[in-house]
Amino acid sequence: MTDSHRVLLEFDQALTAAVRPETPQVFINLVTGDCIEKLPEIDAESVHLIVTDPPYYLDGLDTDWRKGTGETPRATGAVGGLPVGMKFDPKQGRDLQAFMEQTGALMLDALVPGGFAVVFSQPRLAHRMAAGLEDAGFEIRDLFAWHFTQRAQPKAFRMEHFIDRMDKSPMEKKQLKRQLRGRRTPQLRPQFEAMVLAQKPRQGTFFDNYLLYRTGLIDTGVTLDGKAPSTVMTVEKPQKGKNNGHMTVKPVRLIEHLIRLFSEPGQVVLDPFLGSGTTAIAAHRTGRACIGIEINSDYINIAEERLEELLQEAQ
Ligand SMILES: C[S@@+](CC[C@H](N)C(=O)[O-])C[C@H]1O[C@@H](n2cnc3c(N)ncnc32)[C@H](O)[C@@H]1O
Numbered sequence: 001m002t003d004s005h006r007v008l009l010e011f012d013q014a015l016t017a018a019v020r021p022e023t024p025q026v027f028i029n030l031v032t033g034d035c036i037e038k039l040p041e042i043d044a045e046s047v048h049l050i051v052t053d054p055p056y057y058l059d060g061l062d063t064d065w066r067k068g069t070g071e072t073p074r075a076t077g078a079v080g081g082l083p084v085g086m087k088f089d090p091k092q093g094r095d096l097q098a099f100m101e102q103t104g105a106l107m108l109d110a111l112v113p114g115g116f117a118v119v120f121s122q123p124r125l126a127h128r129m130a131a132g133l134e135d136a137g138f139e140i141r142d143l144f145a146w147h148f149t150q151r152a153q154p155k156a157f158r159m160e161h162f163i164d165r166m167d168k169s170p171m172e173k174k175q176l177k178r179q180l181r182g183r184r185t186p187q188l189r190p191q192f193e194a195m196v197l198a199q200k201p202r203q204g205t206f207f208d209n210y211l212l213y214r215t216g217l218i219d220t221g222v223t224l225d226g227k228a229p230s231t232v233m234t235v236e237k238p239q240k241g242k243n244n245g246h247m248t249v250k251p252v253r254l255i256e257h258l259i260r261l262f263s264e265p266g267q268v269v270l271d272p273f274l275g276s277g278t279t280a281i282a283a284h285r286t287g288r289a290c291i292g293i294e295i296n297s298d299y300i301n302i303a304e305e306r307l308e309e310l311l312q313e314a315q
Helices: 003-008 035-041 090-110 123-136 160-164 170-179 206-213 252-262 278-285 297-313
Strands: 028-032 047-052 111-121 139-147 192-199 232-234 268-271 289-294
Touching (some): 028 297, 035 090, 035 289, 047 252, 090 111, 111 123, 111 252, 123 139, 123 192, 160 170
Parallel strands (some): 268 289
Antiparallel strands (some): 139 192
């Protein structure tokens, strides 16, 4: 790495963005820690855009998702012995909403007025995600779909397995299986993920706010496919990288598109749930500064490696 790159990458520095809207920023600051503790360290009104992909606290996707917890180690993606997708506990939605209200309030403090937050959500939890952010003080402006065409694994389950475990005669089981042939749990093949578009309330009109903070108006010249940008964004899922074992990596191209739409070069992008660093990479590639917070140091290490690779490629 050259000296200029070292200046650019300030891993684990104090979280002081201290920006005025007219001052272009170039730093990338990756921080290991719980965003509930780290977000308050960011200067108030110093971030122009948040792009983030929080954990849903479902199917084992919490901070210990790769390791299992305590005395009940579990395989990745399974909770309490149930396969992924079978744990439909309404409490999880309420917990997610409360968590998003708490973290949303901290994100709101960091954003300048009129700044946007694009927050990924599993489709069936998007209402909880939006309600949590709204209760934190954001205005909910839209819902987007990240659409992908690859054949995803359908999560629906056949009934045979349950019938086999029933206390019934072989004949009754056979009849039940015939009756339920073709029936599965109600999950279609997933082809999109939701993104909630939230905005910090503006100061004055859209026009006033833009002149003050350079936020709140979008650049509709930005395109993914040569057409005007729309609420459905088709980008294929990234290939699993040899050095990136993170389970939910987002495509850099999609995050770049969001960053271009909702911020300007030299502005500061924040991701409080950075994972393997996709937002930091997209921010750097689009000429924005980035603050990324991630609780799992393994993932911060992956993010650093990905950024260093990117900087080496640029040389
Ligand atoms: C869905 S993943 C983000 C993946 C990311 N978009 C990428 O492309 O790699 C969510 C991340 O949030 C992290 N996380 C969970 N709770 C956190 C917290 N309280 N503070 C910071 N990070 C947290 C998890 O470790 C996980 O890596």
